[in-house]
Amino acid sequence: YPDPRQREEFIKMEASMRIGGNVSLSPEEQQLDAHLSKLMLEEMAREDFLPALHFFKARPLIRSSPIYGLLQKMPKGAALHVHDFAMVDVEWLVRNVTYRPHCYICYTDDRSVRFYFSSGLPKPLSNCSTWTLLEQLRAKTVNVTDLDDSLMSYMTLWTLEDPELAYPSLTVVWKRFEQAFKATWGLVTYAPVFKDYFHEGLLQFYRDNILYVEVRALLPETYELDGSTHDTEWTMKTYQDTARQFVEENPDFFGARVIFTVNREIYPALLTKEVQKAMKLQVDFPETMAGFDLVGQEDTGRPLWEYKEALSLPAAQGSNLSYFFHAGETDLQGTKSDQNMLDALLFNTSRIGHGFALLRHPVAKMLSKMNAVPLEVCPISNQVLKLVKDLRNHPAAALMSEGHPLVISSDDPSMFGASGLSDDFYEAFVGFGGLSNHLGTLKELAMNSIRYSSLPPNLQEKAMALWQRKWNKFVTENL
Ligand SMILES: O=c1[nH]cnc2c1ncn2[C@@H]1O[C@H](CO)[C@@H](O)[C@H]1O
Numbered sequence: 001y002p003d004p005r006q007r008e009e010f011i012k013m014e015a016s017m018r019i020g021g022n023v024s025l026s027p028e029e030q031q032l033d034a035h036l037s038k039l040m041l042e043e044m045a046r047e048d049f050l051p052a053l054h055f056f057k058a059r060p061l062i063r064s065s066p067i068y069g070l071l072q073k074m075p076k077g078a079a080l081h082v083h084d085f086a087m088v089d090v091e092w093l094v095r096n097v098t099y100r101p102h103c104y105i106c107y108t109d110d111r112s113v114r115f116y117f118s119s120g121l122p123k124p125l126s127n128c129s130t131w132t133l134l135e136q137l138r139a140k141t142v143n144v145t146d147l148d149d150s151l152m153s154y155m156t157l158w159t160l161e162d163p164e165l166a167y168p169s170l171t172v173v174w175k176r177f178e179q180a181f182k183a184t185w186g187l188v189t190y191a192p193v194f195k196d197y198f199h200e201g202l203l204q205f206y207r208d209n210i211l212y213v214e215v216r217a218l219l220p221e222t223y224e225l226d227g228s229t230h231d232t233e234w235t236m237k238t239y240q241d242t243a244r245q246f247v248e249e250n251p252d253f254f255g256a257r258v259i260f261t262v263n264r265e266i267y268p269a270l271l272t273k274e275v276q277k278a279m280k281l282q283v284d285f286p287e288t289m290a291g292f293d294l295v296g297q298e299d300t301g302r303p304l305w306e307y308k309e310a311l312s313l314p315a316a317q318g319s320n321l322s323y324f325f326h327a328g329e330t331d332l333q334g335t336k337s338d339q340n341m342l343d344a345l346l347f348n349t350s351r352i353g354h355g356f357a358l359l360r361h362p363v364a365k366m367l368s369k370m371n372a373v374p375l376e377v378c379p380i381s382n383q384v385l386k387l388v389k390d391l392r393n394h395p396a397a398a399l400m401s402e403g404h405p406l407v408i409s410s411d412d413p414s415m416f417g418a419s420g421l422s423d424d425f426y427e428a429f430v431g432f433g434g435l436s437n438h439l440g441t442l443k444e445l446a447m448n449s450i451r452y453s454s455l456p457p458n459l460q461e462k463a464m465a466l467w468q469r470k471w472n473k474f475v476t477e478n479l
């Protein structure tokens with residue numbers, strides 16, 4: 001006959017192992033927590049459990065849920081995993097950016113679009129129609145709203161169609177995903193737009209109650225109307241200036257740092273130059289440069305190990321360049337890329353982007369836990385990019401239950417129709433634990449995002465103090 005006291009102890013033990021399991025709550029926090037539990041019960045009693053639905057179908061229901069309302073108001077800390085050109089909703093790109101003068105458009109053979117700002121007719125692109133000035137196209141168009149809606153649809157995966165029909169396979173969804181970035185490219189690399197885009201991106205995160213952002217950035221050349229270009233340093237400096245300006249305008253925001261990224265299609269011999277560039281940026285922009293990463297589809301890209309020579313340079317040269325590798329964003333087991341998490345850890349990565357495959361790699365999992373190398377978990381991204389259907393089955397649900405270090409982020413909110421971090425927090429909070437989660441979970445997730453940021457210790461302390469003030473205010477205002 002089982003001993004009921006021992007049973008009680010085991011249950012407590014599990015609860016305390018969870019993320020947030022040991023966070024102590026003030027009387028006010030306990031009151032809010034009780035309210036939150038009631039809301040969670042209601043959420044779980046719904047006929048459709050929202051994290052089990054595809055986000056494209058769940059979004060309107062999520063947005064009207066009281067839990068979402070709270071999560072939106074909650075100070076969520078930092079967004080540590082977001083990509084440069086997927087921060088701002090596409091509505092802003094179309095309604096603001098494409099209405100600026102000198103904006104040309106062409107339609108590609110594979111049903112996408114390209115944009116380019118130019119004082120004269122741009123040079124023709126292969127596999128693209130002739131360039132048309134958007135202003136003229138709109139003047140000739142009867143239903144401009146339809147035209148604008150169609151422009152938006154090229155720059156996001158978000159659709160009202162059945163997502164399973166629109167994106168039947170991983171290959172298809174990734175192709176459309178990269179197409180959407182290409183469609184965005186000519187708008188966001190136009191120098192005047194580049195600045196405004198980042199400012200708007202910070203604003204959208206700030207409005208979602210996030211106080212600090214780390215951007216994965218390709219740092220491309222940007223161009224002007226006359227076709228002249230600016231180099232990587234310009235791009236980096238513009239990030240720095242824009243972040244500083246934003247903090248001046250909004251003193252309760254903590255700023256932004258940049259993780260320089262290169263696509264993992266690059267030839268290994270060519271990565272050396274990129275890593276050297278990263279080391280130089282680290283010296284020239286110590287305030288803003290956070291580190292280096294490789295991006296793009298992991299299954300089809302080169303495994304990290306093929307880049308080992310280039311990636312060994314910083315240590316050999318005494319550079320303090322940090323790594324923030326994407327790794328384990330794959331479903332394929334036993335492939336070369338399936339070792340990326342281990343290799344990321346061997347290269348001393350500061351965090352792991354995704355780590356979706358971690359449960360299948362006990363050694364990598366142990367190293368990540370022992371060395372406190374957190375995963376950047378992006379629930380909606382993993383669902384839309386077809387790694388998991390029902391978010392209750394996301395590996396992070398298990399990892400959260402055993403207190404594995406992780407943070408929640410949104411990856412590419414504009415691509416998925418998400419906004420800031422709130423949608424991903426909803427999926428994580430409700431989907432990865434249901435009633436086992438509580439206010440302590442949310443508190444620890446938010447604190448993790450500051451603790452595991454690339455900010456130096458003295459700034460981390462300041463950011464944490466700022467977050468704590470906001471948190472206390474949030475708690476008292478929502479009792
Ligand atoms: O979830 C992701 N995994 C890997 N790469 C990504 C993800 N999201 C975006 N990018 C990469 O970042 C570039 C834009 O900066 C995109 O072109 C894409 O290759």
